[in-house]
Amino acid sequence: MSDVYEELVRLQKLGEPCALCTITKTVGSTPGKTTMKMLVRRDGSFLGTVGGGCLEAEVLDAALAAMQDERSRTLSFALNERDYPDSGLLCGGQLEIFVEPIVVPRLVLFGGGHVSAAIAKLAHLTGFHVTIADDRDVFVARERHPDANELLCGEFADLARRFAPGDDLYVIAVTRGHDKDGEVLEALFRAGARPKYLGMIGSRAKKVQLFEKLGAVGVSADFLARVRTPMGLPIGARTHEEIAVAVAAELVSFRRLGGPPGAAPGAPPAAPLDPTCGPR
Numbered sequence: 001m002s003d004v005y006e007e008l009v010r011l012q013k014l015g016e017p018c019a020l021c022t023i024t025k026t027v028g029s030t031p032g033k034t035t036m037k038m039l040v041r042r043d044g045s046f047l048g049t050v051g052g053g054c055l056e057a058e059v060l061d062a063a064l065a066a067m068q069d070e071r072s073r074t075l076s077f078a079l080n081e082r083d084y085p086d087s088g089l090l091c092g093g094q095l096e097i098f099v100e101p102i103v104v105p106r107l108v109l110f111g112g113g114h115v116s117a118a119i120a121k122l123a124h125l126t127g128f129h130v131t132i133a134d135d136r137d138v139f140v141a142r143e144r145h146p147d148a149n150e151l152l153c154g155e156f157a158d159l160a161r162r163f164a165p166g167d168d169l170y171v172i173a174v175t176r177g178h179d180k181d182g183e184v185l186e187a188l189f190r191a192g193a194r195p196k197y198l199g200m201i202g203s204r205a206k207k208v209q210l211f212e213k214l215g216a217v218g219v220s221a222d223f224l225a226r227v228r229t230p231m232g233l234p235i236g237a238r239t240h241e242e243i244a245v246a247v248a249a250e251l252v253s254f255r256r257l258g259g260p261p262g263a264a265p266g267a268p269p270a271a272p273l274d275p276t277c278g279p280r
Helices: 002-014 053-069 114-125 156-161 178-190 204-216 221-225 240-257
Strands: 018-027 037-041 046-048 073-078 094-102 106-110 129-134 150-153 169-173 197-200
Touching (some): 002 018, 002 046, 002 094, 037 053, 053 073, 106 114, 106 178, 114 129, 156 178, 169 240, 178 197, 178 204
Parallel strands (some): 106 129, 106 169
Antiparallel strands (some): 018 037, 018 094, 037 046
C-alpha cells in the first residue's frame, strides 16, 4: 500500500495526472477486499490491484476517462457469468470501486518576461503546475520566477517540441516578440501538439499578420483556429497584473467548463482582451 502512496506523491511533484481506485464496499465473495487500491497513470500503467481480470480492465478505462474530465465516479460490479460471460467469474459477490482523479493541470509559458511572471503567480495559486521556458537564461532565473515549478532554457522551437502531443497541457506563447511567438506556434504544430488550451498574447492586428505568415509555411487553419488570441477574458485588462487575472480566469474556465464561459470550446470571446504590446 505504501508503494501506491509514494508513487502518487511522486507523480504529483512531476505534475503528472493519475487516478486512485479504491474498493469501498463488498458483498459476498469477491476477488478484491475493501480498501484495496490501484493507482493508474496516464499512460495506462498501474500499481496495486482491485482484484484483477476483466473487472480491473473496466476500472482502468474508467480511471483514464476520469483523468480527462477530472470527475470522480463510483463503479458497481456484480461478479457472475451473466454479466461477464467470458470471464469465468463464479464468486457471485458484489463490490463498489471509487475512482478519484488526481490531476495537477500543467501550464507551459513560452517567454519569461513580466506578463509571464504575473500569469505564473496566479496560475500557481489556482493549482497549476507551471513551466516557464525562454531562450535567455536570465529570464528563467529562479529569483525572477519563484512560483514556477520548472524552468527551461533553450531555443523556442526545440523547447516547444518537448511538449508534444501535450493533449493535457495548457500552453501560452508570450515571448519577447511576434516572430518568437510564431516560432513556438509553428513548432507545436509540426510536432503534432494538441493542448487543451493554446493562447498567445497580442492584438487583433498581430493575429492577422502572424497567422498569414504561419499559413504561408503550412500551418493549418484548423490549428490556428485553436489559438486564443487576444487571450484572456474580456475585462478591459491593461497592466501585466490585470492581463494575468484575465488569462488565469480563462485557464480556469477551460479547465472546469471545457472552454470560455458561455461558449463552445475553441470559440472566440465576443469582445476579446486586447492587451498592450509593451514590455513582456
